[in-house]
Amino acid sequence: MRFYIFFFALIALSSCAENKPQAVTVAQETVTNATPVPASTPAPVPEMLLDTTFTVDYIMGKFEPATHPDFTEINPPYSDEKRYLRKDVLAAFIKMYEAAKADGINLKVESATRNFANQKRIWEAKWTGKRLIEGGKDATKAWPNPKDRAMTILKWSSMPGTSRHHWGTDIDINEFENDYFESGKGLKVYEWLLANGAQFGFCQVYTPKDATRPTGYNEEKWHWTYMPISQQITQLAKQNLRDEMISGFAGSEVATEVGMVKNFILGINQECL
Numbered sequence: 001m002r003f004y005i006f007f008f009a010l011i012a013l014s015s016c017a018e019n020k021p022q023a024v025t026v027a028q029e030t031v032t033n034a035t036p037v038p039a040s041t042p043a044p045v046p047e048m049l050l051d052t053t054f055t056v057d058y059i060m061g062k063f064e065p066a067t068h069p070d071f072t073e074i075n076p077p078y079s080d081e082k083r084y085l086r087k088d089v090l091a092a093f094i095k096m097y098e099a100a101k102a103d104g105i106n107l108k109v110e111s112a113t114r115n116f117a118n119q120k121r122i123w124e125a126k127w128t129g130k131r132l133i134e135g136g137k138d139a140t141k142a143w144p145n146p147k148d149r150a151m152t153i154l155k156w157s158s159m160p161g162t163s164r165h166h167w168g169t170d171i172d173i174n175e176f177e178n179d180y181f182e183s184g185k186g187l188k189v190y191e192w193l194l195a196n197g198a199q200f201g202f203c204q205v206y207t208p209k210d211a212t213r214p215t216g217y218n219e220e221k222w223h224w225t226y227m228p229i230s231q232q233i234t235q236l237a238k239q240n241l242r243d244e245m246i247s248g249f250a251g252s253e254v255a256t257e258v259g260m261v262k263n264f265i266l267g268i269n270q271e272c273l
């Protein structure tokens with residue numbers, strides 16, 4: 001893999017147009033720190049290695065998968081609708097799909113890449129009460145305190161800029177209900193994935209919360225990641241992203257308070273790290 005030395009000062013991303021197509025493969029990127037660093041901010045890492053394919057904009061989903069050279073369409077029979085994945089990830093998924101099919105198991109991608117703009121629509125619909133959550137509640141009324149509201153939405157949905165679905169490495173398979181995977185046909189699918197997913201590079205990201213995974217999103221039996229690529233991006237996110245950089249949508253002001261990077265981006269199944 002090609003690495004370039006990348007000099008890092010805190011990046012002011014608030015000025016980035018959220019949905020602007022942009023080249024993500026660059027040899028170097030000049031960054032400046034436009035705002036004073038709060039006292040609680042960890043010291044910036046002075047020098048680090050950053051795979052230049054995975055810039056901070058890439059990690060935060062600030063690109064268009066439809067025009068990105070590393071992405072391709074995913075269509076039937078792998079997905080009922082046109083979606084996008086990284087080419088390397090789709091190739092790995094197709095191998096897994098075929099092996100599953102030979103065992104009588106049908107795998108269908110129900111969600112794939114979502115960029116910052118997609119995730120902003122999902123998040124803000126919940127944040128503003130336009131889309132009801134938690135059994136029909138308007139979040140603005142049920143959780144008027146911004147931190148409480150964020151923590152409730154964060155049971156299931158990521159803040160824009162922090163979703164693994166930005167990366168083109170993560171997929172949701174078959175159904176968005178844990179119940180589906182706990183009996184009958186769904187249980188067979190889940191048992192097959194647990195037994196065979198790893199040999200194709202796939203790992204369940206959001207396992208039950210316990211001592212080894214004390215923070216993060218609720219268990220999602222449907223969300224799987226292609227580790228050979230996402231492990232690198234997770235490490236780059238750990239090194240490069242700071243909560244203060246998460247901005248550009250309603251509710252982003254509590255990103256630091258809830259500890260998005262530490263508690264959510266890194267709050268995953270240790271086996272996927």
Ligand SMILES: [Zn+2]
Binds near residue numbers: 165171
């Ligand atoms: Zn997912």
